[in-house]
Amino acid sequence: MAQHINADKAALVRLAGDRRRDIILGSCGMQRDLITHMLRERQNPELFLAQEARWTAGHIWTDTGRSKPTTGRDSGLYTRLLQPNDIEHTLLAVIYTGDDQHILFWLHRGAEAGPFRPNDRRVIDSLMPHWQRTIRQKLAFDHRHTALVVADTVISQAPFGLFLINRDGNIVRSNRVADGFTAANDGISVKNRSLVFGTREARNRFAELLKAAKRGGKEVENGLPPFTVHKTCGNGSYQVGIRPMRLPARRGTLSFRNVIAIYVYDTSHQSVLNASSLRSLYELTDAEARICSLLYQSYNLPDVARTLGISINTAKTHLNRSYRKLGVQSQSELVRKLAAQLYLG
Structure with missing residues (x-):
């Protein structure tokens, strides 16, 4: 059967020797970098499929190696999101041969099941929408995950200190530089998950701006002015800025989505705004x-x-x-x- 697909891809269909499985090969147009990514992820097939793909061709491969081309159908016919109808299936791999991309998966069949009929479109009609939907979910998840990784890297490598606090004043995230500032305990420290400033003037100013950030309004939209925190050792100071970060509410998001960002700059190392x-x-x-x-x-x-x-x-x-x-x-x-x-x- 492997020669029907591509001889150099034989390893991808080695499981077809199990007589309880039938292999289905469906063609669709997808970018190669997506195909490569999916190949790396194929050990978790249920997270896979779905893209606005045009299913231009397909073959149903049976145990005997017989095949029958399926009629090309536009993906618009598969817009209704169907469940797999209790058909047990697993994605085997995604391959490309030349300029053709293919999705390859098998159907799990019991020993008592009769031969699979190549012209039985019920299987394809029920499975294709399921795969299309699940790949959309996978791609959306990957996109958000990548964005989070990039954001986390930027935050961690930023040359300024950053604390994210919730409306209760508790720190929910801090970067490397911020942790260094609090570890030095030189005018800024952490107590009971909250920021503590070394002077009463700085504490009062922080409380005032924090209250304004929670309240919102035009003052916040125009930008709250930064304030200065003098180091307790007397050498230099910190400049502290406050900005509310109100993210749109979505189902399933974390409870601290409305956080307040506290930026801390060491003025002895700050760069000139060039x-x-x-x-x-x-x-x-x-x-x-x-x-x-x-x-x-x-x-x-x-x-x-x-x-x-x-x-x-x-x-x-x-x-x-x-x-x-x-x-x-x-x-x-x-x-x-x-x-x-x-x-x-």
Whole structure:
């Protein structure tokens, strides 16, 4: 039977020697990287199939090696999501030969079962929608899982400290840098799963901003201003920013989906918010980015104009364009928004 599929794929159908199994080979159009991924996952076949595939051809392979081509059908005929109708089946593999991709699976048959009839379309009609549906689920799961892995990697490798806390103030996630800050116990520590700051002023300010973040409103939409936490050793300080992260509610999501992100920057190691970072982040021109960068570094507008060798009116023109792109209306709002962003460098 292997030669009917492809001689170099014989290993994929070695189980066909079991006389209780019938092999079905169905063709559909899928990308090869998806096929490769599915091959790696074939030990868990029930998580598999379904894509908006057009079933252009198929063959039913019997124990005797006889085959009969099935009539090509559009996947639109399989839109009704059917259960496998108690037909026991397992995905064997997904292979491709040349430009043709195939889904290969077998039907488990009892010893008392009669010969499988190649023209019996009931089996295909019931199984194909099931496989299509389950592959959609698998692909959606893989997509979300990949996104979570990427996000987790970015969080772990970020050059700033990040704490995610729930509405009760308990830490539900922290990255490597944040754990280093609390381990140093130099102005920021953790007690009973909650952040503790070394000075009363910092504790009061944190409580005030945390309350505002929970309350929401225009103040939060415009960006809560960061505050400074002085290290207890007297060398340097931390800058702390707060942003609510309200994720859309979905069935099955975790109970702490509405978390608050606490960003902590060590000012002794912070990077300057440079012009190239601003260009890519806000799609600013070179002149606009350089003006914003200098304003962020406490330059006033006349000093900015002199530093860049332009007139004050030209500097104002670039600044007004920057306001529109950043969604602010004044220089103080601009600086505050830049201060609330991640330090880029």
